Amino acid sequence: SSTRFQLASMTKMLTALTAVRLAEKGKVDLDAPIDGLVPFVNTQAPHGRPFTLAELLSHTSGYPAVPMSFNASSMDLELFFRNNPHEQLWSPPGAVWNYSNTGYALAGLALQRAASKPFKDLVAEQVFATLKMTSATLDAERVGSDGNFAYGHSDQGATTIGPTDSYIASGYYGPMGGAWAGAE
Secondary structure: OOOEEEOHHHHHHHHHHHHHHHHHOOOOOOOOEHHHOOOOOOOOOOOOOOOEHHHHHOOOOOOOOOOOOOOOOOOOHHHHHHHOOOOOOOOOOOOOOOOOHHHHHHHHHHHHHHHOOOHHHHHHHHHHOOOOOOOOEOOHHHHHHHOOEOOEEOOOOOOEEOOOOHHHHOOOOHHHHOOEEOOO
């Protein structure tokens, strides 16, 4: 069917593929500390070394799964991290696996800054266009205006969630779960 549905956490595979494609092109080094790409974010304290992009992508960076001092004054990808710059790592980089949506958002920001291109456009170029996924997108506004999408459902009763509802349309959510695609 051509009906789009939200890929949710399967989007993380697209973020990781985008990182690998940029690494193949020499735009990022998966094993280099990312503090040069996001100098306004704590990438090591209270531990002795900054984490790498590979550690973010493998959920071993030590970056919190959910920021402790969550400031949601902006859900724009970069502004979110500029508003939450001092998160402390909960483990040394590379030491422990812990699923981190926020870590994936930070990986998306690092990729966006490395390529000087909005994350949703970067994935469209590096993944969707290459694989001829013509209806796939990280543009929730486009999904909403095009129509033909499946509503999500909330555990809060009979509430349905459309592509532009809540934070799922935000740039912050994009790298961790914001992709939409149809089965075709």
